[in-house]
Amino acid sequence: MTQRATVSLDQVLEAQRRIAHVAVRTPLQRSRNAHLYGCSTVAMKLENRQATGAFKFRGAANAILALDDEQRRHGVVTASSGNHGRAVAHIASGLGIPAIVCLSTLVPETKVSAIRRIGAEVIVDGADQDAAIANARRIETEQGMAYIDPSDDLHVVAGQGTIGLELLEDAPDLDVIFVQVSGGGLAAGIGVAVKAMKPEIKLIGVSMELGAAMYSSLMAGRPTQVEELRTLADALQGGIGLHNRYTFDLCRQHLDDFILLSEDEIASSMRSAFHDEGLVLEGAGACGFGALRRWKDRFPGGHAAVICSGANVGREQFESIVGQSAATV
Ligand SMILES: *Cc1c(COP(=O)(O)O)cnc(C)c1O
Secondary structure, three states: OOOOOOOOHHHHHHHHHHHOOOOOOOOEEEOOOHHHHOOOEEEEEOHHHOHHHEOHHHHHHHHHHOOOHHHHHHOEEEEEOOHHHHHHHHHHHHHOOOEEEEEOOOOOHHHHHHHHHHOOEEEEOOOOHHHHHHHHHHHHHHHOOEEOOOOOOHHHHHHHHHHHHHHHHHOOOOOEEEEEOOOOHHHHHHHHHHHHHOOOOEEEEEEEOOOOHHHHHHHHOOOOOOOOOOOOOHHHOOOOOOOOOOHHHHHHHHOOEEEEEOHHHHHHHHHHHHHHHOOOOOHHHHHHHHHHHHOOOOOOOOEEEEEOOEOOOOHHHHHHHHOOOHHHO
16 A cells, blocks of 8 residues: 655745755746736746756755765665756765766756766666666665655655745745646645645646656546656656655645647747747746646736746757747747
């Protein structure tokens, strides 16, 4: 029987104190283009400016800083679609803790080499994120290292939840937040924080059409496996774990609706971010703009927020998408 567990607002507040000295308190920038989406304001949470270029730094920092001395001596092991592994490697290196990062062959080379450069041991093995997680869990057992899941972990969810606290501090009038969902740590954390403080706020999940594990799981009513496919939103690849403990229940509780974006919509989200807002975002990081466009006029006069969740895109891929004629947007 899977153990059911949850995360509280207090744990998010504790995470905020724990990571305050290492994480960036990112800006919430107002878009000048809210009219394009039929909203009165669109606030952009600039997690692309977070340390290591993605919000994952928050959860990883909270999880590693919560380890005791004995656990730190043994080191940490994780599996990742890229951004979480980079955050874990960076934080572990700063604390002098050994780190192993397991990646699948789907992870883009720019992310693999960034993690290697930080000095973590990198193991690229397995066709998908589930295989990478299996490798990490084997190392956990064999070497006694602490396993830090990229999403389904109390401290990781609480760490991502600090984004929710900052959103409401900076924009107390928000009506709706669009949040990207892969393993669901980001959505769960933000859900715990904002719904505790402002229950009427709407939280809308956003994933890609190709391999949306949380969406399929919510539809099925239980954690479900999906095939992992190549997508522009590579940071959204991966399952939620068939023995999911936190994020499935929290997403079921807190997400009010869900939007799935096509690859074309993700590409045009990256173009909107760059041409309209001046932001260089990876595919997963830009999805909020595609969601806003899809839901144009659903919140007339509303105050919306999007999470610019990550910046880590290779130059070649970025130019091949954003350099294309703006006429195709
Ligand atoms: C991991 C990630 C997400 C999704 O977060 P989950 O907690 O796995 O749902 C979204 N955007 C970026 C850039 C990410 O790295």
